[in-house]
Amino acid sequence: MLSSEIIKRPLITEKSMLLVEQQNKYTFEVDKRANKIQIKKAIQELFDVKVLSVNIINTTPKKKRVGKHEGYKSELSKAIVTLAKEDKIEIFAA
Amino acid sequence: MGKIDTLQDSRVRVEIEVTKEQFDHGLDHAFESIKKDVEIKGFRKGKVTRKIYEQHKGVESLYEEALNHVIAETYYQAITENDLQVVAQPKIDLDITKVERGKNFTYTATVAVKPEVTLGAYKDIEFKSLSNDVTDEEVDKDIEQLISQNAELVLKTGSIEENDTAVFDFEGFVNGEPFEGGKAENHELVIGSNQFIPGFENQMIGMNPGEEKDITVTFPEEYQAEALAGKEAVFKIKLHEVKVKEVPELNDDFVKDLDKEGITTVDQLKTDVRKRLVDEKVKANENKKIDFAVEAASSNANMVVPEDMITSEKNRMLDNTKRQAEQYGIPFEQYLQFSGMSLEQFEARLMEDAQKSIRFNLTLEAIAKAEGITATETEIDGKYAELAKQYNMEVEQIKSQVNPQAIEQEVVVKKTIDFLVENLKITA
Numbered sequence: 001m002l003s004s005e006i007i008k009r010p011l012i013t014e015k016s017m018l019l020v021e022q023q024n025k026y027t028f029e030v031d032k033r034a035n036k037i038q039i040k041k042a043i044q045e046l047f048d049v050k051v052l053s054v055n056i057i058n059t060t061p062k063k064k065r066v067g068k069h070e071g072y073k074s075e076l077s078k079a080i081v082t083l084a085k086e087d088k089i090e091i092f093a094a
Numbered sequence: 095m096g097k098i099d100t101l102q103d104s105r106v107r108v109e110i111e112v113t114k115e116q117f118d119h120g121l122d123h124a125f126e127s128i129k130k131d132v133e134i135k136g137f138r139k140g141k142v143t144r145k146i147y148e149q150h151k152g153v154e155s156l157y158e159e160a161l162n163h164v165i166a167e168t169y170y171q172a173i174t175e176n177d178l179q180v181v182a183q184p185k186i187d188l189d190i191t192k193v194e195r196g197k198n199f200t201y202t203a204t205v206a207v208k209p210e211v212t213l214g215a216y217k218d219i220e221f222k223s224l225s226n227d228v229t230d231e232e233v234d235k236d237i238e239q240l241i242s243q244n245a246e247l248v249l250k251t252g253s254i255e256e257n258d259t260a261v262f263d264f265e266g267f268v269n270g271e272p273f274e275g276g277k278a279e280n281h282e283l284v285i286g287s288n289q290f291i292p293g294f295e296n297q298m299i300g301m302n303p304g305e306e307k308d309i310t311v312t313f314p315e316e317y318q319a320e321a322l323a324g325k326e327a328v329f330k331i332k333l334h335e336v337k338v339k340e341v342p343e344l345n346d347d348f349v350k351d352l353d354k355e356g357i358t359t360v361d362q363l364k365t366d367v368r369k370r371l372v373d374e375k376v377k378a379n380e381n382k383k384i385d386f387a388v389e390a391a392s393s394n395a396n397m398v399v400p401e402d403m404i405t406s407e408k409n410r411m412l413d414n415t416k417r418q419a420e421q422y423g424i425p426f427e428q429y430l431q432f433s434g435m436s437l438e439q440f441e442a443r444l445m446e447d448a449q450k451s452i453r454f455n456l457t458l459e460a461i462a463k464a465e466g467i468t469a470t471e472t473e474i475d476g477k478y479a480e481l482a483k484q485y486n487m488e489v490e491q492i493k494s495q496v497n498p499q500a501i502e503q504e505v506v507v508k509k510t511i512d513f514l515v516e517n518l519k520i521t522a
Contacts, residue, residue, distance in 0.1 A: 013136030017143060 003042035006034040010091050011078060019080065026089050030079045032058070039079050049087035055080040098176060104209035104400040110172045111200045112164050120167075121195065124159035153195055161193065169203050179208040182402035206400035211460035214394025217517040221386055224379040228371040236367050241344060244352070247337040253302045256286045259337040260298060266329045268322065275319070276327070280334065291317075294329070306332045387514040392457040399452050407448035408441065415444075455507075462510045469505035474498075477505050 008029045010016075016027040030039055036054040043051050056079050061072040083089070099107045112120075125147065130140040134150055165186060173180055184205035192199045247259055254260055260283050266276030285295045293311045301307060309329045317323040342348045349363045357363055419429040430440060461467070478501065482489045 011136075012146060014138060014141050016136075017146070 001031065001034065001038065003045045006031050006038055006042040007046060010089075012091075024083050024085060024087075026081045026083060028079050028081065030056070030077050032075060032077050034077070034079075036079075039081070043081050047089050049089065050084040051081055052084055053082045055082075101204070103206075103398045105204055105206050105402070106178060107202050107204045108172050108176065108178070109200055109202050110168050111198060112168055113198050114196050116164055116168060117160065117193075117195065117197075117199070120160035120164035121153065121156050123163045124156040127159060128156070157190075157193060161188070165201065165203075172203070173205075178205070180205050181208050182206040182400065182406045206402035209397045209399055209403075209456065211456050212396040213457070213460050213464060214391075214396065216391035216394060216457075216461055216514060218519045219387070219390045219517075220521050221383065221518040223520045224382060226372060226375050226379060228368055228375060232371055233364055233368050236371060237344065237363065240352075240367075241342055241348070244348070245339050245341045248340045250336045250338040251303070252336070253300050254285055254298055254333075254336050255338075256299065257284065257339070259284050259339070260301075260333060261335040261337065262298075262331055262333045264329050264331045266327050268325050268327045273322065273327075276329075291327075298331070298333075301331075301333045301336075303333055303335055306330070383515055383518065384511055387518055388454055388458070388511060391461065391514055392453045395453075395457045395460065397453065397456055399449060399456070403452060404445060404448050407452055408444045411444045411448060412441065458507050458510045461514070462506050465510070465513060467506055467509050467513060469502045469509070473505050473509075474501055477501050 008031065011027040011029055013027075019025040019027060026043075028039075028043075034042075036056060039054050039056070040051045043049065043054075056077055058077050059075065061075040064071055097109050101107055125144055129142065129147075132142050132147060132151075133139050134142050134146065137146070165188070169184060169186075172178075182205065184203040186201060186203050188201035189199075250258065261280055262283070263279045264277065264281060265272060267273070268276075283289060283295070285298060288295065291311045291313060294309060297309045297311075298307075307330075309331055310326065311329065312326050313322045313324060315324045342351075344360060346359050349360055350358055352363070354363075354366070357366055415429070416426045419426050424432075430437060433440070435443070478489050478492055481487075481496070481501075482492045485492065
């Protein structure tokens with residue numbers, strides 16, 4: 001898979017901003033099929049930073065209903081990437 | 095800071111520069127003030143950081159708020175630095191396309207300032223002295239009024255005559271049916287006062303107490319109750335009492351009944367009334383003198399009062415009137431109706447008043463300056479004491495509530511008026 005396929009988008013929320021500020025950890029939405037090693041490589045390639053560790057969270061899809069149509073919220077994986085102290089990713093810059 | 099142009103009619107245009115640091119500060123301020131209402135996905139309301147906000151909404155969205163802040167600040171600074179005595183709201187001219195973060199920009203403020211006053215003659219103005227004399231007729235008239243105020247209604251045995259007061263029950267019928275508002279008991283009516291339908295009162299003349307009578311009258315065509323207008327009505331009347339106004343005679347007994355301290359005879363009453371009338375006249379003449387002195391000084395003085403200054407004074411007066419009307423529980427529109435003026439007319443009148451009062455104040459101020467009239471510590475304290483007495487409060491309490499500058503001004507104005515009056519050239 002291409003790096004750009006693995007990393008879908010940055011997750012920018014209050015909580016993720018807090019992680020950036022306090023622990024230099026960056027949160028992304030990633031492809032479900034990707035593993036930690038692929039993610040690590042992809043981030044290093046895309047942002048030119050050194051990744052220390054990757055944690056993945058798989059969210060359970062929730063049941064949603066619109067009228068009589070039943071469906072699910074899309075399933076997604078979140079990856080929390082810890083960077084080396086001196087590195088930063090611009091799009092999160094607080 | 096920027097340059098200053100003096101325009102006609104006492105206005106100045108100030109060019110003011112805003113540095114990029116000042117504008118940045120304004121942006122910070124703007125963000126802080128709108129922050130709590132910003133909603134962006136992923137953040138609770140009001141928890142957005144500055145960077146994220148700017149990514150989403152753009153820094154331009156902060157400009158308006160930032161400009162308000164920055165302009166208020168720099169404008170105020172410019173006025174104080176240049177020692178301008180501003181008397182109205184400024185008109186701000188700003189090219190919004192030139193505003194950008196990280197750049198300096200300038201704007202101009204055009205504002206009315208206190209006009210220069212060129213004083214004309216204000217001393218030794220001739221004033222024809224007014225007489226404080228009170229004539230015998232004036233005294234008699236006052237006493238007559240006093241007598242008629244003390245007139246009493248007394249029961250009368252005879253029949254009703256014009257100007258008597260009748261006390262009676264009545265019930266009215268139209269086509270044999272009673273109607274609303276057509277019934278009352280023990281109603282008091284002065285015959286000849288024309289409070290009732292035409293013809294009603296006339297037909298009562300000659301009735302005796304205890305007598306009953308049917309009166310037939312026709313409601314006038316333009317009667318306020320439409321259902322009754324133009325109809326013929328029969329009123330059943332029962333007369334209880336007839337009263338007549340008894341005017342007391344002017345003698346020592348009447349004077350004693352008035353129960354005024356130390357006054358027991360007609361002559362004493364006359365002296366007392368005369369004394370009061372003289373006092374009133376002296377006061378009125380004193381006021382006339384003051385009006386004349388101030389009016390003369392201000393019309394001799396030369397000044398160009400800026401339009402803005404008059405307008406803002408007018409608006410202040412208008413607001414005052416509105417507030418007062420509301421205090422009495424009358425909506426402002428109704429107040430206008432009472433006074434029989436349209437809003438335009440009312441405003442035009444206020445404009446005149448405003449101009450006059452501004453001219454007076456400026457003139458007095460200029461004279462005070464020219465003559466070196468200032469308020470002393472003792473006089474200011476005296477004014478505080480006076481106010482305290484007036485509002486029934488402690489002096490300290492008053493001091494904390496009023497603007498000391500306003501008090502000083504008031505004392506100076508008072509002294510200046512005194513000065514003007516003293517320097518009138520009284521002619522016989």
